[in-house]
Structure formats: C-alpha cells, structure tokens
Amino acid sequence: MWISARIRNGPPEVLADRIMRGRLRSLYVALPVYALMVAAISFDMSLAEAGGWDTGLAWFSVTIVLASLLVRDPSARRVSPEVGRFLNDDLTRAHRASAQQTGFWVAVVLGTGLCLLGWMVAIDARQIAFMVVSGAVGAALFRFLLLERRALAA
C-alpha cells in the first residue's frame, strides 16, 4: 500500500488506523475480483478448456497474496515496528484466528462434499483442489472483512 510522507510522519496510532481502513477498502475490491477470477477459471475448467500454466500461476499468486493477509499484515513490514504493533494487536490477531477457523471449516465441508460427489461423477483432482483452496481463502477473507468492518465502524 502506498503511504504518503505526510501520513508516514504522523503519530503511529493514526498511521495504523489509516492503514487498517485502507486494508479494508482494498478487500472490498479484491474479494469480488477474486470471486470473478475463480468463477472464470471454474467455467473454463467445466468446458475442459482450462488455460495454460500462466492462468494457474496468476490464480496461485493472487491466492497466496490474499491468504498472507490472514497471517500478518504485509504493510506492517514497510512502516515502523511501532505501527506494526498497532496493526497486529490483540483484536486483529483474534480476527485472523476466527477467519482462519472459518476457512478451515469451509475447506472441510467443500472437500468432503466434492469427494462424495466424486463417487457419483468423475471430477478432476485439480478441480477439487482449486475449489477447496479458493473457497477456503475466499470465505476466510470475507469473515475477516466482516469482523474488521464491525470493529472499525464505531
């Protein structure tokens, strides 16, 4: 995230608050874009016309970047440790834990559901992995977005 010099020189808690709000705004855009991307790739897969390795690499890169938000805020490394402490405080860590839990259960339900379906119709293993990972990351980020929005609202 780009941080102007004026904001960078402000008090750490103010900078952290702005970064948090910026992160939330980025998620509002990133999540629908990710959903569209996954839907487009799924549609291609259903037609057995999955794109080449570049499509896979694009999906992999976006998934890793989005999933990294559930581990530690990447922008915390670019600013001072003081700001990083505000960005990774108790509440944010609790929100991440809750989001990871949501992602885990979505993966379990999707994975078992697709395995069951696999006994009835043939499903490509790559399709199953793609759906499980995309669903889990998407659901976890959506949960994180809702929790952060509620916390920042008041």
Add this chain to the structure above:
Amino acid sequence: MKDELANDLRAAREVMGWTQAELAQEVGVSRKTINTVENGVFVPSTPLALKLARSLNRTVESLFWLKDQDEDVAS
C-alpha cells in the same frame, strides 16, 4: 451457561478524561480494540486486561466482572 464479561472501561476512561485513541496509545493497541472491548464485542486477553487496569489506575476486578456476579449482588 455461557459466561459473559461486563466492564466499566468507558466510565473509567471518561474519569481520566481520555478519548479511546488516547487510551489505545497508552496501552499500545489500536482504537478499534478499545472500542470493541468497551462494547463487549471483544474479550481482552489477560495481559491486555492488566495493561488497561494499570493505565486507568484500577484493579482488573473493578474493571471486568462476570455478568452472573451482577445477579449474585442483586439477590
């Protein structure tokens, strides 16, 4: 029965004349954390509860208590 935590954080903060942001800075957490603790949305960890109590010159027990204790006091 689910234990629910009540708190007196807002009143204690107002006694000190601090805003949420000022208390957050004092304790070293974000303003949203103070806000969610005050509203009972987030249950703070033990270290955070201790830091809050120390910053506000209160004991942890006077800042946080279980809701069923209210009923015990009333009866």
